[in-house]
Amino acid sequence: MRSVLRSLGRSHLVSETGITFLSIALAFGVGCIILWAGGFSIPAVFANLWKGAFGNRLALGQTLTKATPIVLTSLSFLLAFRCGLFNIGAEGQMYVGAIATATVGAYLRLPVVLHAIVALGAGALAGAAWGWIPGYLKAKRGANEFVTTMMLSYVAIGLTDYLVAPRGPLHDHAAWANQTAAVQATARFARILRPTQVSWAIIVAGIAVVIVWYFLFRTSSGYELRAVGQSPTAAEYGGVRTQRKMILALSLAGLLAGVAGAGEVLGTHFRFVDGFSPGYGWDGIAGGLIARAHPVGAIFAALLMGALRAGGMQVQRSGAAPGDIAAVLQGLVIFFIIAPTLVRSLVRWRKGKSR
Amino acid sequence: MSELAIEMRGIVKRFPGVVANDGIDFDLKRGEIHGLLGENGAGKTVLMSILYGLYFPDEGRIFLDGTAYTHYRPAQAIRLGIGMVHQHFMLVPRLTVAENIMLGQEPSRSGVFLDRDAAIRKIRAFSEQYGLPVDPNAHVEQLPVGEQQRVEIIKALYRGADTLILDEPTAVLTEQEVQHLGEALIRLKAEGKSTVLITHKLREAIGMCDRITVLRKGKVIGTVAAAETNDRELAEMMVGRDVVFTVQRSEATGEQAVVMTAHGLEATDDRGVEALKGVDLDLRQHEILGIAGVQGNGQEELAEVLTGLRSLTSGTVKIGEADLTGRDAHGFIQAGVSHIPADRHVRGLVMGFSVRENAILGRHREKRFSPTPFWQLQRAVTRFSREIVDAFGVQTPSVYTRVSNLSGGNQQRLIIGREVTKAPHIIIAAQPTRGLDVGGIEYVHEQLLAMRDQGAGILLISMDLDEILMMSDRIAVIYDGRIVAIKDPDETDRRELGELMLTGATLGENKKAADPS
Numbered sequence: 001m002r003s004v005l006r007s008l009g010r011s012h013l014v015s016e017t018g019i020t021f022l023s024i025a026l027a028f029g030v031g032c033i034i035l036w037a038g039g040f041s042i043p044a045v046f047a048n049l050w051k052g053a054f055g056n057r058l059a060l061g062q063t064l065t066k067a068t069p070i071v072l073t074s075l076s077f078l079l080a081f082r083c084g085l086f087n088i089g090a091e092g093q094m095y096v097g098a099i100a101t102a103t104v105g106a107y108l109r110l111p112v113v114l115h116a117i118v119a120l121g122a123g124a125l126a127g128a129a130w131g132w133i134p135g136y137l138k139a140k141r142g143a144n145e146f147v148t149t150m151m152l153s154y155v156a157i158g159l160t161d162y163l164v165a166p167r168g169p170l171h172d173h174a175a176w177a178n179q180t181a182a183v184q185a186t187a188r189f190a191r192i193l194r195p196t197q198v199s200w201a202i203i204v205a206g207i208a209v210v211i212v213w214y215f216l217f218r219t220s221s222g223y224e225l226r227a228v229g230q231s232p233t234a235a236e237y238g239g240v241r242t243q244r245k246m247i248l249a250l251s252l253a254g255l256l257a258g259v260a261g262a263g264e265v266l267g268t269h270f271r272f273v274d275g276f277s278p279g280y281g282w283d284g285i286a287g288g289l290i291a292r293a294h295p296v297g298a299i300f301a302a303l304l305m306g307a308l309r310a311g312g313m314q315v316q317r318s319g320a321a322p323g324d325i326a327a328v329l330q331g332l333v334i335f336f337i338i339a340p341t342l343v344r345s346l347v348r349w350r351k352g353k354s355r
Numbered sequence: 356m357s358e359l360a361i362e363m364r365g366i367v368k369r370f371p372g373v374v375a376n377d378g379i380d381f382d383l384k385r386g387e388i389h390g391l392l393g394e395n396g397a398g399k400t401v402l403m404s405i406l407y408g409l410y411f412p413d414e415g416r417i418f419l420d421g422t423a424y425t426h427y428r429p430a431q432a433i434r435l436g437i438g439m440v441h442q443h444f445m446l447v448p449r450l451t452v453a454e455n456i457m458l459g460q461e462p463s464r465s466g467v468f469l470d471r472d473a474a475i476r477k478i479r480a481f482s483e484q485y486g487l488p489v490d491p492n493a494h495v496e497q498l499p500v501g502e503q504q505r506v507e508i509i510k511a512l513y514r515g516a517d518t519l520i521l522d523e524p525t526a527v528l529t530e531q532e533v534q535h536l537g538e539a540l541i542r543l544k545a546e547g548k549s550t551v552l553i554t555h556k557l558r559e560a561i562g563m564c565d566r567i568t569v570l571r572k573g574k575v576i577g578t579v580a581a582a583e584t585n586d587r588e589l590a591e592m593m594v595g596r597d598v599v600f601t602v603q604r605s606e607a608t609g610e611q612a613v614v615m616t617a618h619g620l621e622a623t624d625d626r627g628v629e630a631l632k633g634v635d636l637d638l639r640q641h642e643i644l645g646i647a648g649v650q651g652n653g654q655e656e657l658a659e660v661l662t663g664l665r666s667l668t669s670g671t672v673k674i675g676e677a678d679l680t681g682r683d684a685h686g687f688i689q690a691g692v693s694h695i696p697a698d699r700h701v702r703g704l705v706m707g708f709s710v711r712e713n714a715i716l717g718r719h720r721e722k723r724f725s726p727t728p729f730w731q732l733q734r735a736v737t738r739f740s741r742e743i744v745d746a747f748g749v750q751t752p753s754v755y756t757r758v759s760n761l762s763g764g765n766q767q768r769l770i771i772g773r774e775v776t777k778a779p780h781i782i783i784a785a786q787p788t789r790g791l792d793v794g795g796i797e798y799v800h801e802q803l804l805a806m807r808d809q810g811a812g813i814l815l816i817s818m819d820l821d822e823i824l825m826m827s828d829r830i831a832v833i834y835d836g837r838i839v840a841i842k843d844p845d846e847t848d849r850r851e852l853g854e855l856m857l858t859g860a861t862l863g864e865n866k867k868a869a870d871p872s
Contacts, residue, residue, distance in 0.1 A: 215729075218731055219725075219728060219729045219730060220719045220731045221728040223712065231704075234701065234702055234703065237662075237664065237716070238717035239685035239687075239688040
């Protein structure tokens, strides 16, 4: 599987964009067959999917709100992927980042703006620390990061769960729910598409895309990181300290996931709420793959997944089909994305026919 | 039943740009141990791969027990009683010895249940019969190489092999294990099995085989009875005497200060086996120091320890006055060492990167490309890569082309361009012309001579004796992890070097030194 994914990472953005869109189209096509077989109305499902995702200001707000953390977790996955590593632990890194941000946001007293920046920074650092652990274990002990990142994810979710549980140190005594106290007004991100929950977090995500792109393709540090991902032996020949690069890559991946959690706290919930994520961290894995490991692609991948999540809820409400159809579509998109040879052979077959 | 187990007639096999087997005739008698001797690239392994069905010959026929075949696949070869033990073992590390051996031929009880005990009984019987001790229940990953090899041999016998092909079986073995292998081969012979032993070690060929066939550049030079030949004759057959000079080398001039000193270098190879056993070398300005030797005598490891890619277990490396012992590749690059690596696909280039990105590999930290780690000057990188492409004649559609789309010669030009434009004072060039056509070889030679004339000290590691003789100002011969001699190219010849390379000593005059044990 590693080699398949590696070849994916190597694929060139421009020439591969068409293949990506074709994969998405194929996924929707197969989705139609499933709907048809299930006896659902295909037009009704797609009409509701669209309506729920982009139909009006509220729907668009839903899509953007959900896409925001997915952009960041996708970046998290693809950054590590560019270094030849699999960060399966964005979910946990996001939880750790969120709890750190919520703590700083609720208990520290700082002037407006600065408070938000410090809280965001705390979340980023906490996420980075959570990513550093598997990075260190990988570099020094050869521990498989696929396993360690995923397992640390469960540790993080359990740990934060304890912290906000009724007898946990960060539990909000004013409420019955498992959550922290509210973040002070000085640390909150402004909402920018009222009355929806879209906030400055989306701007932060956008800036992160630019920074990650710049880092990967316009700095020698990013060059080294990509060299390690492509060929550790050639990178070593070029004087790159490959183990340090691996630690850096997983730390930065954790940092980005931590920022995703911070954005959820400062822009969406204004506190850490236990189980706040419906799986944004896991979505990042799919997002990074759909983006073909390119930071700009992460925006579109996240929008697609945010739209599927938002639209899926509308499909459910309308009764046209179970909302899970969105998850089915998402799964199909990923399936066709990581089967690029299949899609490519379809393209060749078509070309052959038209001749 | 014919007397010959195998007869190969007029075998021709071409690969792009090279004729690996050029009309080879080979025969193997029943119950014979037949050595196939030759330098690397002589075509030994290709010939035996054809016999095992891995390659189809372009021309020629194979007679197995008197029946003619033009080609067949390995599965058929196995059914016809041919077994091959490859240089790299084909075993599943996680499985036990018994599981590996019965893989693909699992005995079953009533067609459903795996009859492990039957397999183990059969393995024990083989083990006993041929003197090949193995533990059927041990996991392969925990076994030493020697035992893994025995497992491979039993696997072939288990599948009913009457003819065994062993590809460089002794390369991975200790002295004692070689002895055991020899004894096992004699037992096999007594049972009527025939063996082909591929090797490039003269003494083993003479000591273990009945007859020896020598290949050179895809052709049979001759077949001799082991009892009637000697080291010297075989060495001459292997390396030949004809030298073709394509580049005129001028005498070295200029200062001859020592730029690199290696003292007592010891290192292990990837398997943890001792590969360098105390190498002393000094490299001077304005010279090409050729390292002659048969592959696998430590030259890969030598190149790696002199560039920081492999750590030393003992010894010191100095560049000028600076001690670089224990430094990594980055340290050696900083100290002004350029490296043209033996394997461009694994070391020299990042195959998924563009020409442009590869042009700065190892140089990407230079201030002109990257004033800080967080700022890479794209225009400077592009301009520089274009300069290299133009100056060194790299044929590429653009600098944005992925380097994997370039031919081997152009990839090598790119590496050389990158490495020599550093104006290094030390160049470690490992097999710099491997896989290149004549024009490419000449080009690389000219570049290296030009660098020497500008004052660089160049360590040239090559398996090609002609190249060493033509290019070097001094020749060091490496054998079994040691430098056994340093010669002036004008005062030596192929024969003497060949003897040194193949036996670690000159034959005849100095009997004592010929036996290092």
